[in-house]
Amino acid sequence: MLLTESDPGLQLVFRNGTINPINNFRILTKNNLTQVFPLSEELIIIMFCEINTNCYNGMIIDLNGIIIVDNIQLGGITQITKDNAPSIGFLGTFLLNNTINWIKFRIPDQNSYTNNELQIANGIISARMNYSITEVALFNNIDGSHAIVYSSQLKYYGSNLTYILDQSYFTINICFYNEDTRVTNNPIQIYDSVQNSISLSIDPVFAYDNINCWSGFNYNNSISNICTFPFQYRTINVTIVNVWLIAFSSVGTVFQSHSLVHRDWYHTSQQPSAYYEEIYGVIPLPFGEILVYVTDYNTYGLVDPSKSHTYETLDLKNMSSSYYFETLRNFGVIPNNTAWLFYSDSRNANWSLFIKEMPKINDDALYENSIIKSVSPNHNMTFQLPTQLDFSIDITFTIPIVKSSGNLTIYQSTQIRQNFPINSKYCNISDGTMLSCTVFPSTFNSENQSYMITVDNNFVKSASNYESLAGIKKNIWIVSTSSRKVPYKIAESTTATLRLIEDSNNIKLDKNFYDMLQQQLIDSIPLNDKDRLKPTKHINDPTSANKILMEFLITKANSTEYPDVSNIINVLDNLIQNKDASALVQYNLTKFLDPSYGFKANPSLIQIFLEVKYELLGIGILFIILFVGYFGLKKRNPKGNNLVIFKVPFIVMDLILDLLFITQNAHEIRSIFISRFTTFNYSDYLQAKYYYLQ
Template sequence: MGLFMTFEGTIISTTKLHDALIDYGGILKYWVVVPISSPSDGFLFYCRGANINGEIIEIASEIIQTKIKVVSVTAFYVLERGSVTSIGKMTNVNFTYGFNLIPLRFGGYLILVYQGDINFGYVLNEDGNVYSNWSLPQPLVLPKYQSAYVVLVNNSFVFVENQNNSIWNVTRDDLYRFYRQDNRLNNPIIESTSPIIGSQVNESTKKLQFTFAYPVTLSNSNISIYQQINGSNDLLRQRFQGDASSQLCHLYSNDNKTVIIQVFPSTFNEPNSLYYVTIENNFVKRSDSDEALLGIDKNLWTLTTVENKNYVYSSQITGVIRLTPDGSNHYLSLSSVDQQKFHKQLATDLSSIIPVEDNRLTAADGLEKDMSTGSLQILLPFNIKDTTNLSKKSANKIYQDFNTLLKYKEYSALMNYNTTILIDETYPMTIAPFLLRDYTELIIGIVLLTIALLILYFLASRKFKKARNLAMFNLIFIVIDLGLRISFFVNDAHKVPELYVPTLIILIISIFINTSASFAITIHEISKNPDFSKWASKYGQFLPILTIISAGRIEALNVLTSKFGMLEIFSATFSEVAEKIIFFVGILCLFVCEIPQFIIQQYFGV
């Protein structure tokens, strides 16, 4: 039994173990392993890489040497989870210099043999036998303190040499691939993708899939789809873990080799654009060993969307979104100036995420407070401008794309911004009513009614000059005002707890004062005013209706004395006491009810 340790840094094969631990800051991790034969001088070489099975491996080597000359190398291949998969004996190694052993992703190894600045490169096969020299000069002079090298995931060897203070020389050698020589994803275990690299996709694309060389299980790393903006910025369109949800990602049940992922309707929503898919390591594991497998790096699995299409024109939209309770508390904690900045920044961030031009999605004035969920939440409005260029998204398309992003907020770029993360995903953007569009029939009805009343007023004024014809208009407005106040209390006041109780109190006081005064006037006039008592004997059945209407404003009683149309029903006579009561009660309600109600609504922004 032995102890396999890994530590930070790069060491050469002649470095002693205790020196390496001191130089590089201690052990990163260790495993207890049982090798076939215990090394006699400790593990003196270590490197990390991936093998042809797409598994992330550690390689430790036992060096058996006589004085300086290396006579054999035993390599222990250890998986990420700590199990030894194989122990290979490289018996044909006969080097008298130091060396570095580097695993190649598409099979085999690169071994660099060096003494000072002199370097030799050899490609070894999976058995550790020399397959070929590299194609670079043999030997290659790499000044120790003026050069650096790296082996890339596509089996390329690159070294950089500083020839002088201003000139650097970069050289690359494409090393031999033992497996999948045509693989463009730098992952030897992915056999195919659908769509293939460079394919065209469109908004109706609903899924992507890719197939591994052997059965896999889904794990907890991410798969992401990005859109390139202006050739440099990468905009996240969607991201989720392999084991997030079977609706988002699942395996083809027949063989468990093919992974199928859902594509959101808003992902490929930008025509004539470049997208790419990235898959993190450990997105899937081998089903037989539970080992994490390699993914796909950025800009390898690329896709393009089809050319511009003509959208259907739609008019401007004012949409309302809701902040989460935490977001609402944060918003209310800001000063009025900072609230405006937050609102504008939210519009800017949404424009970047959807994406759409900044000047087409802007913050609108105002806010509302919503208590429908039991906690205070802020509603913020935004204007989505239309465009006459039908090759660009319509206002309605922008609205739809945002709601799709919001539906999948957890998996979109909405989670990446300090502002958009505060949007409530349970409340889709709602289109604010637009009078001319949404209330056309009602507006036409009001206009026609107003015209009819004006015609009647002028005809009545012309024919009955002694009548107070405006009293009938006042009565109509009083009825409408009372209806709106009751509707506001029932439908809106409860959304803001600070508004509910004051509104209820003011409404009750107003109705009580007006109704009581109306009832008192009616009793007083019947008992004290003979003319009114005579009128009441004929039209008394009309008094209860008018008393109810006067709950809105006591001035509704004035219609009884207006002589509208010179009709007898509107020809009652009030005493001077009744007229004074009507006047002073109206003044009282103005200061006690109307003005406080207006102040409260303005204060709470409703």
């Protein structure tokens, strides 16, 4: 995000290089001092406060500058988590009286009204006795849950550790926020030092945080969270400048802890008390290495995170030719491995933005995820319709995986075509590293259209340590369809039925229900002509109690360019049978549709005849045999009760049908009325006749 004096708008710079201006930014903020952060992929939060000061109110806007929620009560927070999942929310903290105060917020829904009361929970994290909390950092795990990392230092310089429980002068601790209980767990210590003169290296000009943590880092071909922090400790003869790296799990188990970069500065006899202050900025790159920035001469180097380096072994490079006059204010990296750096020029009031693409040492399948080796279909692939029945989406990883709880979603424009959990029946893992998810025939069913595939974070986990893996964000994986190989057919109009799983007492089957259901079915197919699918009537299902059959008229297309009647029926049948994951999942009336019934075409008389032709043939042969037998008996015994040859088969058939009804369908009938036999009374008949004649 860029904001300049000459341009009153906020410039949003996206990963693909496009820029979206928010021209009303100064109007929104009324020229007040603000901090601006990306809250999620779709929202931005504006906090009305200066850096490192308490923020008490703010607003949330979308990427077009439209206010979603105004006058949010922030409670005095000084920082928030970034890259938040909308379903989980975000966390904010501030430090007061040696205590970390945290507040949990929900993220508003863009499509519905939301008031400014976004706070969900709050709590505190107190420092240990005799220790002072010196810095606090926030980050999110890959699954979206929040973590609070903080450093603490012994209050009294040079204190005797003999009197301190869990002896250490300097510690790094972490707390995780639990979404279910809405509290943080007890602090977990992930680093400690017994050096009594250790301190974090702090640059008053450099705005980058001293403790920096990232989730989902590909460390030694294994996924973990990592934190880095620069510190110094001093003795009489030497000052040691160090950058430390800690790799740990999402529950606080430390995998690795070692020095990343260190440098020893020896004091001379002429200046025995001179201490050299050297500042390092550290940030991991998405594809394996770590970028180390040395502020002395604006130089940078790339280091292997699994090794310890000295200043002398760093292959340092200058970021610009005018490095002597420039001061680094902040820097970072975007998911495609491109570093960005902001400088201010000491000769004037100019600020500069440098962009530099960094080398990638891990696999890059062009999906901004170093763990993904390949996908199918590939990005920008075009395939013809109709798709094969066994069509699937395949993602191959560089490490063994297991299923987790994220979703894979396929969009056509902004409409969901398919959405299902990875741990559902539609997805399977083969060879330990490849995830295959079945694609419905109703998903890619429109000609010459683009589709976007996204995968949630935490959709799979590492099989080795069960750490969540990152997914694929929006606008990265795009596929498209071409024209159909075989054009549609012109077929006559017909009717088809679906079944509602609730009875008419729970559903008000009025025009409003008809219209809403019609529109949702049309959007899910999709159809451009609303008149091609019309509800006509509904009846109680005679074969299943408490259920209703709804009939629809599907009119024929005017051209082979449009879906024919058979295609519409097949697509709707597939959508309804898979309603928990198909395009219908986004609509509210789908809960009434019976997936076991689907969408069935009503048979014509010819179709009915063809379906029961053998049964009709058998019945015809049976009647011929009965008639032949009847006339044979009548010839032999003209006065006998020869009709018994017809009565006996019908009595047997009636008994069989009754037994089948009792065993198969009686439980579906609410009540059965038993006939009551009464003796015919002739006087009652005459009285009734007289009554009606009157």
